[in-house]
Amino acid sequence: MSKGILLVNLGSPDSPTKKDVKPYLDEFLMDERVIDVPYALRNLLVRGIILNTRPKKSAKAYSKIWWEEGSPLIVISERFKKKVAQQLDLPVALGMRYGSGSIKEGLQELKEKGVDEVLLVPLYPHYAMSSYETVVAKAFEQKKIYFPEMHITTMPAFYKNQDYIKVLSKSIAEELKGFDYDHILFSYHGIPERHIRKSDPTKYHCQIDGNCCKVNSVAHHTCYRHQCYDTTELVKRELALDDDKVSTSFQSRLAGDPWLKPYTDFEFERLAKEGKTKLAVITPAFVSDCLETLEEIAMEGEEEFKEAGGESFKHIPCLNDRDDWANLMVKWIKNWEATEVLPV
Known part of the structure; x- marks a missing residue:
């Protein structure tokens, strides 16, 4: 089997505007692991109430932190991915749980490089159904529909490593x-x-x-x-x-x-x-x-x-794209590549 890595982070609107923030928030808040109530009630809360006011407020907040290169989370994630990929002989892709650059796109990128065994790395140190769990669930959902030939192994939460x-x-x-x-x-x-x-x-x-x-x-x-x-x-x-x-x-x-x-x-x-x-x-x-x-x-x-x-x-600041953080991720990946053992 040919191995590859999919790093997954939260995601971001395409721009700090109400037009782009609204669909992003819709996808995020309609996730049943984020607002975990029956669909009808979730639909009412999100699309009937929250999305009528929150996109404008969130767009204003995003505009305060937006970088010239784009969303800080996306820019940092790309920098981190690059540092990790430079030290590996395996293909490395980046996916986002919400918004552009989806998990499906990341898996497709790996497939086109001949990968059929994927190490899924949710970029969350801790387990929560609204972060780590939803990334894993979405990845396996996409695998079942579009990439049935792929085998996915998930890196565990690394909060105490x-x-x-x-x-x-x-x-x-x-x-x-x-x-x-x-x-x-x-x-x-x-x-x-x-x-x-x-x-x-x-x-x-x-x-x-x-x-x-x-x-x-x-x-x-x-x-x-x-x-x-x-x-x-x-x-x-x-x-x-x-x-x-x-x-x-x-x-x-x-x-x-x-x-x-x-x-x-x-x-x-x-x-x-x-x-x-x-x-x-x-x-x-x-x-x-x-x-x-x-x-x-x-x-x-x-x-x-x-x-x-x-x-x-x-x-x-968060760890972002610190060299020692990227080096540690490389260490974990190389250990998995050689031994199938993941950090605990």
Whole structure:
């Protein structure tokens, strides 16, 4: 069999305009693993309510972070893919879960290069049904319809891989040099609490009560909340950070159902009012900077923190296309190519 790699990231609108943002949001929000309610209700919520107002607001936000070369997430993903591909003898393609440059297009590119055994790499460190799981489900759906001859192996979530933690920790340490912080906030993308329970194979372990994440369980393999807190703890240990100077929160939520807490925007206010005036924020749920990191945290977050009394604010970039991050991905891929073993 001829092997190849498909790296998959979230995706982006084609431009920061309402015209292009609306179909992107439609595809994203109509995903049953993102808004996981029956189709009729999802259709009403998304197309009857959300898409009447949100595209204009989102387009304005995208325009604030858009680069001359295009969407930051797309540009960074392309740069990362190039660095990985340069070190491999295998074909490497890039796909997006939503928007242009789809997973289907990525698989087609590999097929045209003679690939029939694909390593699918969701560019998400943690497992969540609205990120990692939907990438895998979409890839296998496309395989069944268009590429039945292909064999797909999926890279597992790598949130606690020792080498990954070292690369992430090094990137944080480098960014903290010269910044006299008194607190570091690990802000992860939020998801509804019900997603945690739906992803629990035991159907009873995940209570989201502050204790279940600390009790060993098979549920942790698919528990986004546990994996996020685990990443924070592993980095804290790697960098020997003080417990009282580190905390975890969750950003980006829709109104209505309860989402994972504490909420990042509430934490900005709480920390400032408690006298934490010099704040560094890292967003480890993402490997590529995007709207949620560049606008929601680096812009809006800084404003919210300073309005609440904070003095200095530092957004620590994602791993993006760092050489050590690309080198680590190459290491994982070469190991799979030679031994079929993937990182744990």
